[in-house]
Amino acid sequence: xxxxxxxxxxxxxxxxxxxxxxxxxxxxxxxxxxxxxxxxxxxxxxxxxxxxxxxxxxxxxxxxxxxxxxxxxxxxxxxxxxxxxxxxxxxxxxxxxxxxxxxxxxxxxxxxxxxxxxxxxxxxxxxxxxxxxxxxxxxxxxxxxxxxxxxxxxxxxxxxxxxxxxxxxxxx
Numbered sequence: 001x002x003x004x005x006x007x008x009x010x011x012x013x014x015x016x017x018x019x020x021x022x023x024x025x026x027x028x029x030x031x032x033x034x035x036x037x038x039x040x041x042x043x044x045x046x047x048x049x050x051x052x053x054x055x056x057x058x059x060x061x062x063x064x065x066x067x068x069x070x071x072x073x074x075x076x077x078x079x080x081x082x083x084x085x086x087x088x089x090x091x092x093x094x095x096x097x098x099x100x101x102x103x104x105x106x107x108x109x110x111x112x113x114x115x116x117x118x119x120x121x122x123x124x125x126x127x128x129x130x131x132x133x134x135x136x137x138x139x140x141x142x143x144x145x146x147x148x149x150x151x152x153x154x155x156x157x158x159x160x161x162x163x164x165x166x167x168x169x170x171x172x
Contacts, residue, residue, distance in 0.1 A: 002029075002032070002033045002060075002063075002064055003029065003032075003059065003060035003061070003062075003063030003064050004063050005063065006063060007059045007062060007063050007092050007093075007094060008056055008059045008060070008063070008092075010091055010092045010093070011055075011056075011059075011088065011091065011092060012091045013052070013088070017049075017052065018049065020044075020048075021049050021052060021053050024042060024053050025053055025056045025057070027040070028040060028053070028056070028057045028060070028169065029057075029060055031167065032057070032060050032061070032064075032141070032167050037164075037165045037166060037167050037168065038167035038168065038169070039167075039168050039170075040167075040168070040169050040170070041170045041171075041172065042054070042169055042170065042171045042172075043171075043172055044171075050171045051081060051084050051085065052088070054070060054143045054145075054169060054171060055085055055088055055089065057141060057143065057167075057169050058070070058085075058122055058141055058143065059089075059092065059094065060141075061140040061141035061167070062094055062121045062122065064140060065138065065140075066138045066139065066140025066141065066166075067115070067118060067120065067121050067122070067123070067136050067137065067138055067139050067140060067141075068121070068122050068123075068139075068140060068141040068142075068143065069122075069123045069124075069125070069129050069136075069139060069141070069142050069143070070085070070122075070123070070124045070125075070143040070144075070145065071125065071126070071127070071129060071130070071142065071143065071144045071145065072124065072125070072126060072145045072146070073126070073145065073146050074126065075100045075101075075102065075126055077145065077146070078098065078100055078124055078125050078126050079098065079100075081124045081145065082096060082098040082124040085122065085124060089122065094121055094122055095120065095121065095122070096122045096123070096124060097111055097114060097115075097120045097122070097123045097124070098123075098124055098125060099111045099115075099123050099124070099125035099126075099128050099129050100125050100126045100128050101126060101127070101128045103128065111123075112133070112134060112135075115134060115135065115136050115137070116135050116136070116137060117137055118136075118137030118138060139166045140166050140167060141166055141167045141168075141169065142166050142167070142168050142169070143168075143169045143170075143171065144168065144169070144170045144171065145171045146171070146172060
C-alpha cells in the first residue's frame, strides 16, 4: 500500500512535527509500501505525539484505498483517541468513527454496515472492533495502543479481519 500524500497534505496541525515524528512517519511509509505486512512498534512517552504518527499512518492506508482501525484497551482511552483523531482529521475530509461495546441497536448496525461497505475509513474502538460479526471491506492497517494490554490471540483476531494480513503498528 502506498499513499499519494493527498490526504496527509491537508492536515492542519497547530504544531510542527518533531524530527523523531517525521523520521518515524517516513519509516512507516516505507514499510507500508513493501509487499509484506509491516509489524512495527512505536515507542514514546505520554504526550510525545504517537497519536499524530498513528494518524499519518492511518491516512497512508486510506490514501491507498484501505481502511484503518485503532484498538484501545479501554473505552475511555478509545474516546480520547477518537476525539483527537476526529479533530485532526476534520480538515482532511476523512470521517473517524468510534465503536465500543456500548454501541447498540441502530448505531451499532450503522457502524457495522459502514465498516463492511468501506464507508467508514477510520475506526477507533475497544475490543468491539474485532468481535465476531464485524467485517471490513479492506482493512489495511491496524494500530494497537498499549499493545501490552492485549493478548496475542486478541491482536491476531483483529489482523485476521483483513482480506490480506493488514499492516500493524503497535504503540507503547
